[in-house]
Amino acid sequence: MLRHLCYVVTMILLTLSPLALAEETQVLLGPGQDAVIVRDAAWKQSVWFDWGGHAILQRFLQLATGRQVRVLDRAPADDGRTVRIWTGRQAAVNRAIGTELDKLDDDGYMIAFRGRDVYVAGKYWWGGNWAAHDFLERFAGCRWYGPEPDFWKPKEAGMLGPLDIIPRHDAIRAPVQATIVEQPGYKMRWYRFMPLHSFRLRYRDKFHHALSSIIPPDRYGATNPDFFPLIGGKRHVPPLSAPYQFQPCVSNPQVLRLVVEAARESFRKNPQEGSFSIGMNDSDAFCECERCLAAAPANITGKRQRQAWAFFDFYNRVAAELEKTHPDKRLGCLAYAGLSVLPDGAIKLHPMVVPYLTRDSAQLFDPNEQAEFRQLVDRWKRLAVRMGIYEYIYGRGFVVPRLYNRYLLANVRDRYGVGVDGLYAESYPNWGLDGPKYWLLSRMLWDPSQDPSGLMDQYCRDLFGPAAGEMKAYFECLEETWCGQTLASTRSNYRWFLDARQLEIFPPAACEKAWAMLEAARAKAGGEAAAVKRIEYFRDTFALTRALSRRSAATAAMDELMKQPAPKPPDSTDTWLAPRLAALQAYLDCGSLETVVKGVPAVAMDDATLADVARYDRQPVDAVAAMVEAVAGAAPGGAAPSPGSPDAKPPQTAKEFIAHLATRAVLRAVRLAKPATIDGAITAGEWPAPAFAGQLYRIYSLAPHEQQTFIHAAWDDANLYLAFDCRQDAGTIQAAVRDADRGEWRQPAMLGDDCVAVTIRPSGAGSAGVRINANGALGFHNNAWGEGIRGAARHSATGWQAELSIPLKKIGLRPGQPIDCTLAIARFAHDEPPPRKAGKQELPRPRAYMILPAPQGKGVIGHGNHPGLMTFITGPRLVLVDR
Ligand SMILES: [Zn+2]
Incomplete structure (x- = not known):
């Protein structure tokens, strides 16, 4: 960890009273004090989500102070009083901090105060965007804890999400002299869809299946069949309909050359890329040619093991070759299938090769999962020097809160016990249910030495003010409920994804307990409008979980009662019907799901999940049908009642409802x-x-x-x-x-x-x-x-x-x-x-x-x-x- 230094001094100063700081800090922007932003005159938006550090600073400094802040392409002459905030890797920035920036990790950035000149810049453009946000967080108290409605559209000025905070200040104060240097603890940090810049996320490691696009069968199949695996004495060139169904002949020196050249070409075209994927194809067709099988040492005897050894050896030779020209780059791959069959200590991967292992920390409340997790991770640890983890932090596919920070954040802090420095996750967030998870993860990935509980305190304090304690208790209750689940499952990753049984984890009693905490928080927030609004954001999302849970439980209760069939005529159905009608009434009293869905705040739930919410709704159809049959069958004259009349009074109770439906049984x-x-x-x-x-x-x-x-x-x-x-x-x-x-x-x-x-x-x-x-x-x-x-x-x-x-x-x-x-x-x-x-x-x-x-x-x-x-x-x- 290279993060360090004057930042510590700075933060200590800032926590003292403003008066005591008079001589160490200065007003950058405020009454009688102007600041201008001097951007790199050559700045050009590099990709669609590159806002430019200057634009971020301008937008939020103006929002925070109500003052105009100009962005200039050329610095004004030093008038002895105007503060100049320099952004981008322009000459003045390079003169002041360029040498230090160059030494940083690719994701590093600096904020340097030199009197009236302030430098806010990244080693590369993305770091410049992050530096601007960091500056605003530290010195203007800005916070971005959740989704902005359209965080990727920089032009819509003033846009703020429901969990963003831009406090209003008379003046922005900052140190006269200080240097803040930041670089990430985890190199790869990526999950969608997030506020990219304030969360400092970047898709950095490429690791997916790649070899079939480096060695495409339609290009090499006819001319170089020896690039492809020898299986049963024949070269196997996959059909064009399934071009990925092979592993290359990894002992072929030309295959090695092709892969190394592809990596070099990629880095030549995109010098800012840090990684190239050499991930194996999604196939079991490994080469069994003499040379491939001969590569492993004699003590490795199984054929599959010898093939795996040859494959790892190939990875190592690719890395050793690439190291000669690109020692700082990484080669990503999947920790996968046939490659984990090797005995312990058989081979060690080159440090440039970074395999990604798919794991889901959400299941770690289950001791079996913990054991499997440990075993898998340990096996890969013995193979790889460095590793990445592929998590499933949904979000999507869930209508219940899915908080398990105790496992997820502890894993990140411990680097999963194997020195992990890359994390990729499928997220598609439910902000209104899992709120803090996504922000906490982003902070821990940046600096894993932090205390998650302190970060959680900050989150609650900033967002909920007087109700911070109540909301922290609410999120803890949700986490405890998820982690205390006892439903059996054989599924390792994303357990209960798209499965309506997930509602059993949050039965009505658990929902009511959490609901009461939300109500208590709302009461405690009193007249603080912003805090009340945010509590309602979480409450109105959780209302969906609560409604689905009640409907599910009521339907389950009814289905249980229906296991006893209705009596046959001429016996009366009345005694049978009474408790079942009472159960139906309880269901009807749950209210309309439509109303609850409409109340879920914008962007609080993953769109696809919300659109598909009926997937989780359990309706008492079989029970209603059986009751209707029983009533219609018992009607005098058999089942031929008159059609419903448009003027009939709509049924109000379960009893009327069933009687009414019975009129349309035929x-x-x-x-x-x-x-x-x-x-x-x-x-x-x-x-x-x-x-x-x-x-x-x-x-x-x-x-x-x-x-x-x-x-x-x-x-x-x-x-x-x-x-x-x-x-x-x-x-x-x-x-x-x-x-x-x-x-x-x-x-x-x-x-x-x-x-x-x-x-x-x-x-x-x-x-x-x-x-x-x-x-x-x-x-x-x-x-x-x-x-x-x-x-x-x-x-x-x-x-x-x-x-x-x-x-x-x-x-x-x-x-x-x-x-x-x-x-x-x-x-x-x-x-x-x-x-x-x-x-x-x-x-x-x-x-x-x-x-x-x-x-x-x-x-x-x-x-x-x-x-x-x-x-x-x-x-x-x-x-x-x-x-
Ligand atoms: Zn071979």
Whole structure:
């Protein structure tokens, strides 16, 4: 660790009272004191996220003081009073600190005070951006703890994220003489999507699969088959469809030369790059030629081990060669599969070779994981001098907080016990759940000698002021809950990713405990508006976890009760029904998920996770279906109740709800004398009276949707006919799909339209579906199945209408035969006018998945974030009648 020196002195001075410092510090900017920023006149934005240190300083110094700060290309003459802040590697900076900057790590930077001249510069441009942020953190009290809405867009001045702090000052004070030197403890520090500059992150080590692009089979396969592995006596050149399926013949000196040349060429083109990947291909096809197998010493006897030895030896020879010209560079690779079979001490990797090992500290509460982690890391330690770690710090795929700082940060501090100096992580953050994790990690990677608990104190103090203690307790409670989980799993990395069982880690009791802490913090924050706002940011995100947890637990309780089947008529179902209705009532009382999702603050959750939140929502579909069956079956006269009436009072309680659904347990299709005309117009006399008329249910709240739907059902010897009269304000009707729905199976494009989806489950296994939208476009669950199905739609004075005809034999229905066929009918509607395009960016379309008939389903009726998704809840049974 090379960080050092006057910085320490500086910080001690700054913690003293301002009066005591009078002679050591000066006002850089304030009443009667002007400062200008002198940028490198040759400065040019190097990449899209290079703001330029001068622009960062100007923007935030102006925000912090309310004073104008000019950026100049040429220094003004020294007037004896103006402070000059120099940025970039311009001549004046190089004269003052250039020699020291050159000696630093590539990510190093300096802030140097020499009277009225202040130098804020990195060895390279990125360090210049970091130096500016560091300056603002130290001397203007600025903090960037979380996401900015668009941190990569420097032009939108004044943009600040919900967890950023830019305090207002009369004056900015700083030392008269001091030198601050910073360089990172971890060379590689990378995870997305983060405030790149204030977190000082840089993708530095390349380590992914690379050899197939250095030795492409389409280029060398024909001319140099000896570059490729000898397997079973034949050179194996992989097919062009899978060009990565080989490992090169590593004893071939020309292969060595190719790889070394590729590395040199890469560094020649990009001299600022610190690393080149020589990662093995994703393949088991190692060379077994005589020379490759002969390379290892005699005491290594297994063939796989001898192949691995040859491969490592190859890496070492590449490094030794490259060291002659580029001793400061690194060669990255994956710590992977077949390469870890070597016995201990068989070979040691050249220090320039840095393998990356995939591990997930989130699982280290599990003793088995700890043992496996230790064992793996130790094995690689014996092979490699230096190593990198590949973590999974999601974020994405989780709707519960995932905090395990005790393991993650301790590992970083200890360099994973093996001298690690590079970390790559998949993150896609949930800021509103895991807040401190990402910032703490960035700080520990920069300086692993720090105390994470002190950093956490700073985080809470800065963000929550008087409620710092309460919020620290809240985050500790979340961490304790994650780390105290007892769910069994065999999965090592990203356990519970995309798995709804993760909610069992945060059962309602745990959520209520954490929720109470948030409420206590909010009360403690009192009138401090900024602190209250930030507490609400975390509270409104955690509200989603809490709601999903309650719904999940209520549904699980109901499913448990449903294990006891309903009594058969003529026995009364009342006694059976009562506790189940009470359980359903508890579920309904959980409230609407839609409302909670809407309350999640912008950028607090990973977009993809939030869009897909229904994946984690457990709905009591099977239970509701069973109760409806029981009630409908017990109704006098069997299962043929009248259709719902549009004027009926919407059900308020679980009991009313089930009774109401029972009235639509059956959909009666009437025999037609003359086939319906499929033109989208429901004309007088063409169709029988509606088989259903009324309101479908909103999928999240189970509340009746305001808009009415009329369903006509009919049949003749050839077809089943369905017509939908969808009442809707004409101005809100929208459909983008015009011909075939080419959306993905699980997420058809048409479900963003005003559309009706019918999923049919004939007797026996399987189901098939057809969708029709307000344009009359058709989409199918299975395109082959769709043949022979016709549909049409048109807009009407009261909304839109659609007609479908489906050949009876497709759904296994035969006139006169007993019927056992279930239809799930869902309608997707827009409550609001079409979204206008905001700038270039199109607002996201609502998404939804297919609806499956409930009775034999897995308890999922629909997926997605479509606010207007409505459904029957239970698919009705279809009955064909003559009249
Ligand atoms: Zn070979």
